[in-house]
Amino acid sequence: MKKNTFLYIVIAVLVTALAGLGALNVRTLDKLASLQSKVNELQKNVQEVSDSAAELSSKADQLDALYPDDPTVASAAANAQTDSQASSDASDSDTQNSTDSASQDSTDSVSQDSASADSKDSSSATQEEGTLSPSSGSSTFTDNSDSSMDNVLNQVQALLPTDNGTWSVYVCNLAKNTEGAINDQQMQAASLIKLYIMGAVYEDYDKLSASYGKDSLDNNLNSMITVSDNDAANTLVNYLGSGDDAAGMARVNKFCQDHGYTSTSMGRLLLADNSNGDNYTSVKDCGKFLKTIYQQDKGTSTEDTLAGAEYMYHLLKMQTRQNKIPAQMPDGVKVANKTGELDTVENDAGIIYDTAKGIDLVICFMSQDVKDTSAAQSTIAEDSRAIYGYYNE
Secondary structure (H helix, E strand, C coil): CHHHHHHHHHHHHHHHHHHHHHHHHHHHHHHHHHHHHHHHHHHHHHHHHHHHHHHHHHHHHHHHHHCCCCHHHHHHHHHHHHHHHHHHHHHHHHHHHHHCCCCHHHHHHHHHHHHHHHHHHHHHHHHHCCCCCCCCCCCCEECCCCHHHHHHHHHHHHHCCCCCCEEEEEEEECCCCEEEEECCCCEECHHHHHHHHHHHHHHCHHHHHHHHCHHHHHHHHHHHHHCCCHHHHHHHHHHHCCCCHHHHHHHHHHHHHHCCCCCCECCCCCCCCCCCCCCEECHHHHHHHHHHHHHHHHCCCCCCCCCCHHHHHHHHHCCCCCCCCCCCCCCCCEEEEEEEEECCEEEEEEEEECCCCCCCEEEEEEEECCCCHHHHHHHHHHHHHHHHHHHHC
16 A cells, blocks of 8 residues: 555656646746737837938938038948948847857858848948949049049940940039049140130230230230130230241140140141141040149149139130030039030030039040040940039939
8 A cells, every 4th residue: 555655656746847848848938929019129220320321421421412512421331331330230239149149050041131131221322422324434534522423434434335435534523623534645736725725815815915905915815715715716826826827836835734634735726737737635635624724723832833714614604605514404404515526526524503503513525536426425425414413413
């Protein structure tokens, strides 16, 4: 009887132990499931914070591009980038701490998702910096203090035709005084040489007006710039040489040398045969010339000084040839420009002012060996509009 009682006691203890162990296992599983749920929720919250920080950084970059000279915007952009980095660091830390309680597979999954989201946000920020399509390309020179200049030049590079001549482009953000160019090289100037004739005339204006009369000078300058009159240009070159065309061209070349327009030279009169020489310039030289005129007119700092800059700006504003850089500009936006054409050349150089966001620009296009001049004119008009939109829309 005692043995039976002892056996019953042992059996009862074993049943109780098994029941307790089962209850413990169920409770442990419940806790593990609850912990996994909390880990997943935390990962979701961390990802949302990371995405929000990246979006804030992207918007701050856009504000910096639109208002380049506003220190408060620049500060906001810097803070946003700092916040984004801090959020990214916090995301990495929180993810690591959370997943220590879960499996290694969960850690790998979260890391991959975070990297994918960061890559997507970074790409989005780059896309939204301007209105041009993303592309790749190289520039001859850029001001590395303005990352948006590199971006716009790379994008313009992809918009240039590959089957319609050789192209050079210059862009200057006058608000930041930063500049850059694509394929800057000496090219046929066509009527862009008239910019430098005008510069030389204003440098010698008092002497020439005493010899040939103020009215004659002013009338020829007006015709040469506003309607690109070749006879007026040749007359002014003759005046510069005191009746000697060769001496007049030498005076134009000295003006270019004195002011650092190293790719510019005058080797023939307008409409003359080019067998003994031609007229050359570059987008960088034209850009420097126009930038100096603009800065002197605005009273801002400038590396050079041009005599009669305000009068030259006035003449350029009166330009009647509007089929290139000005052609597709929004209403109210103005362009002071000088065009140039030959049978296989389409050029235009201009100052874009009265812009929507106050980011005035200098843009210069030069092309040579062009097969379709009408298409080249459209290229200049469309790309100029795109550059304007990048900075001011």
